[in-house]
Amino acid sequence: xxxxxxxxREELSKELSEICEKLGEYGALGMSLDxxxxxxxxxxxxxxxxxxxVVSSSEDCVCENGVDxxxxxxxxxxxxxxxxxxxxxxxxxxxxxxxxxxxLNIMFDTVARAMLFGVYGGKKPWGQQGEIKFLCxxxxxxxxxxxxxxxxxxxxxxxMTPDGPDMDTVEKLVSTDSSIKGIWCVxxxxxxxxxxxxxxxxxxxARLEPAADDFRIFWDNAYAVHExxxxxxxxxxxxxxxxxxxxxxxxxxxASTSKISFPGSGVAIMAASENNIIQIxxxxxxxxxxxxxxxxxxxxxxxxxxxxxxxxxKRHADIIRPRFEAVISAFRRELSGIAQWTEPKGGYxxxxxxxxxxxxxxxxxxxxxxxxLTKAGASFxxxxxxxxxxxxxxxxxxxxxxxxxxxxxxxxxxxxxVLEKTIAxx
Amino acid sequence: xxxxxxxxREELSKELSEICEKLGEYGALGMSLDxxxxxxxxxxxxxxxxxxxVVSSSEDCVCENGVDxxxxxxxxxxxxxxxxxxxxxxxxxxxxxxxxxxxLNIMFDTVARAMLFGVYGGKKPWGQQGEIKFLCxxxxxxxxxxxxxxxxxxxxxxxMTPDGPDMDTVEKLVSTDSSIKGIWCVxxxxxxxxxxxxxxxxxxxARLEPAADDFRIFWDNAYAVHExxxxxxxxxxxxxxxxxxxxxxxxxxxASTSKISFPGSGVAIMAASENNIIQIxxxxxxxxxxxxxxxxxxxxxxxxxxxxxxxxxKRHADIIRPRFEAVISAFRRELSGIAQWTEPKGGYxxxxxxxxxxxxxxxxxxxxxxxxLTKAGASFxxxxxxxxxxxxxxxxxxxxxxxxxxxxxxxxxxxxxVLEKTIAxx
Numbered sequence: 001x002x003x004x005x006x007x008x009r010e011e012l013s014k015e016l017s018e019i020c021e022k023l024g025e026y027g028a029l030g031m032s033l034d035x036x037x038x039x040x041x042x043x044x045x046x047x048x049x050x051x052x053x054v055v056s057s058s059e060d061c062v063c064e065n066g067v068d069x070x071x072x073x074x075x076x077x078x079x080x081x082x083x084x085x086x087x088x089x090x091x092x093x094x095x096x097x098x099x100x101x102x103x104l105n106i107m108f109d110t111v112a113r114a115m116l117f118g119v120y121g122g123k124k125p126w127g128q129q130g131e132i133k134f135l136c137x138x139x140x141x142x143x144x145x146x147x148x149x150x151x152x153x154x155x156x157x158x159x160m161t162p163d164g165p166d167m168d169t170v171e172k173l174v175s176t177d178s179s180i181k182g183i184w185c186v187x188x189x190x191x192x193x194x195x196x197x198x199x200x201x202x203x204x205x206a207r208l209e210p211a212a213d214d215f216r217i218f219w220d221n222a223y224a225v226h227e228x229x230x231x232x233x234x235x236x237x238x239x240x241x242x243x244x245x246x247x248x249x250x251x252x253x254x255a256s257t258s259k260i261s262f263p264g265s266g267v268a269i270m271a272a273s274e275n276n277i278i279q280i281x282x283x284x285x286x287x288x289x290x291x292x293x294x295x296x297x298x299x300x301x302x303x304x305x306x307x308x309x310x311x312x313x314k315r316h317a318d319i320i321r322p323r324f325e326a327v328i329s330a331f332r333r334e335l336s337g338i339a340q341w342t343e344p345k346g347g348y349x350x351x352x353x354x355x356x357x358x359x360x361x362x363x364x365x366x367x368x369x370x371x372x373l374t375k376a377g378a379s380f381x382x383x384x385x386x387x388x389x390x391x392x393x394x395x396x397x398x399x400x401x402x403x404x405x406x407x408x409x410x411x412x413x414x415x416x417x418v419l420e421k422t423i424a425x426x
Numbered sequence: 427x428x429x430x431x432x433x434x435r436e437e438l439s440k441e442l443s444e445i446c447e448k449l450g451e452y453g454a455l456g457m458s459l460d461x462x463x464x465x466x467x468x469x470x471x472x473x474x475x476x477x478x479x480v481v482s483s484s485e486d487c488v489c490e491n492g493v494d495x496x497x498x499x500x501x502x503x504x505x506x507x508x509x510x511x512x513x514x515x516x517x518x519x520x521x522x523x524x525x526x527x528x529x530l531n532i533m534f535d536t537v538a539r540a541m542l543f544g545v546y547g548g549k550k551p552w553g554q555q556g557e558i559k560f561l562c563x564x565x566x567x568x569x570x571x572x573x574x575x576x577x578x579x580x581x582x583x584x585x586m587t588p589d590g591p592d593m594d595t596v597e598k599l600v601s602t603d604s605s606i607k608g609i610w611c612v613x614x615x616x617x618x619x620x621x622x623x624x625x626x627x628x629x630x631x632a633r634l635e636p637a638a639d640d641f642r643i644f645w646d647n648a649y650a651v652h653e654x655x656x657x658x659x660x661x662x663x664x665x666x667x668x669x670x671x672x673x674x675x676x677x678x679x680x681a682s683t684s685k686i687s688f689p690g691s692g693v694a695i696m697a698a699s700e701n702n703i704i705q706i707x708x709x710x711x712x713x714x715x716x717x718x719x720x721x722x723x724x725x726x727x728x729x730x731x732x733x734x735x736x737x738x739x740k741r742h743a744d745i746i747r748p749r750f751e752a753v754i755s756a757f758r759r760e761l762s763g764i765a766q767w768t769e770p771k772g773g774y775x776x777x778x779x780x781x782x783x784x785x786x787x788x789x790x791x792x793x794x795x796x797x798x799l800t801k802a803g804a805s806f807x808x809x810x811x812x813x814x815x816x817x818x819x820x821x822x823x824x825x826x827x828x829x830x831x832x833x834x835x836x837x838x839x840x841x842x843x844v845l846e847k848t849i850a851x852x
Binding site for chain 1: 465472478495528530541684689713718
């Protein structure tokens, strides 16, 4: 049901023609507005400027254990960086590997390693087991799905709910199909809805009884400290929860400072149980002598401790909160009774759900009017949103004025698409 | 033949007992001298100190194409970094991918990618072809061999000569065995001998007629600009040479600034033909959004151009030349007629060849006297030097005084081992 359905065909046509006229005017302006990627804005990057030269002399490069960050040595992260992430994420240092600039890279490598070498507890590399599958809570993060697609891992979509993935389905599939080797999770401020998994969902992940002995939860805690309001959103600790059931070997945990310091030049970590770390490290040591320790040191000297990161995240929040609110207030004003949207308390996206069959049409209308949206379907495996209704909105990168303009146009496009559909069904 | 062989058993025993006494005295000192790894010394790292804060403001982070280095974007390197490496290595920009801090990491990933996805021109991933093999010119770089060992790729040693690998053997094996998929090469100042491939060797690589349609030369030009004397050592351009025979698709080329700027925080590149680049990039873009562009910018701003790199390398040379000369003059003074050694014009190592069956013994004697050597056999596949005679000496990292002391002890150990062997054979 949408608010247009009580209108007559004539009223609908009149409304549509007015909207099309406005969109035509926008189109004629030849604007180029972009709501596609979850990139921090320049004003957000500026608040980390001090990090650029916080390590400026040779003396600044000496670790607390005496190792010179400039030289070779230390595979798994300098001690002070381990301590920073340990405190920030509540993960013991021995379970952390502090790596390079990209958690996506670590995730790809983790899948590649499982394909080539297998995982702790598995009998064979994933790549030697015929067809294997991943569960993909959807909508989800397109780059997770791109890893599976590149590797030839079959993706099975699972519905997302405000409490996390539909765990009834996850439990049923994982417990019966031993070719299911993994599931992608963004457990806090999920991409794109901004949902945070409920305690029960995390418990159910810990209690899963997978048919595969080499099943892994890819726990991408990308937005671990990315609240946009003062209120802290709590996510149950996956490792502690798993420990209760002795299932901690099933978790591969990822995080990074990409949206804390610099997206291209942050520091990324992976965390895992002792058994997993013991399996991973020798392979990692064939892959590299070590990661960029000077950049790890920059992060430590700039943030100092978890409190420093939290204070920094408040500055980010102050910049992006008005952007999220501008999107949501426009949606409330223009789209009530026509579409649904999420109202996240953190993260980088708003998910807009339009009536079935309208998302691709909105994408095209917006493109014609000068607004680039993330491709409809992008947040589903193989780019296939079966009901063609989800659009991912990224409010952080455009200037505030561009954002407001783009969202106004987007709202017109949604109205136009829904009007077209309603007229067609009359 | 060694100079001890004309001595009587009594003379030999007396000489050995004097040397053992000296070694015992050293051992009692409990020293800890290290000749193991090819790490730059601290004085070398200091000459790059200015790089630490050469990018210190947000404005410094803007690329010439307007992209902000701090944010996401650009998979294959900022334009100015591509230009720098293109000029430095004589490789067209379109053939370059500028990546992260480690060329070893790129090499591992390149092998992993070939295992999982295959290479351009191949019919199947390497990992789906049963047993595959690499040729390993030996002695060679232990970390190359560690990649093969981790991946389960069978290694076939091929003798090294002062002109490069024994090309008769390479040609015979590569042209008859289609399970040979690759060969590891350090073509300039080879690790550990410091040999540079002759023009004829490079030509013969370009003219190889591999049985495998997915054969690759892993051309690790780690010491491309690492002369220690003013005289430039010329290596024939592998890509240009291959172009003559239309064989440029067989080359994967690697280099880095690990021993130009900072070993842990340099910039690494890979280069390949257009066909290879087209096959690699989509997989790379599933692996990462991009590498650390701010660090690429630091390198560009610090070095400016190839001339800047060459001037910087002269400063490195001035620091390490006396160290190489100290090693070589000690060897000339103490080991003439007992052992052989290389006298490289660049790179990071001297290879010491002791009489057959003596290398492990020297390693143990040195350890007892307080000098850690790279494990005997380390520069051979599976750590197995069949004649047990090669020792890799890394003169750059210890202080000059420590180096002189360590090499004195090493010479005593070589003498002792050779004396023991000679006595045993009398």
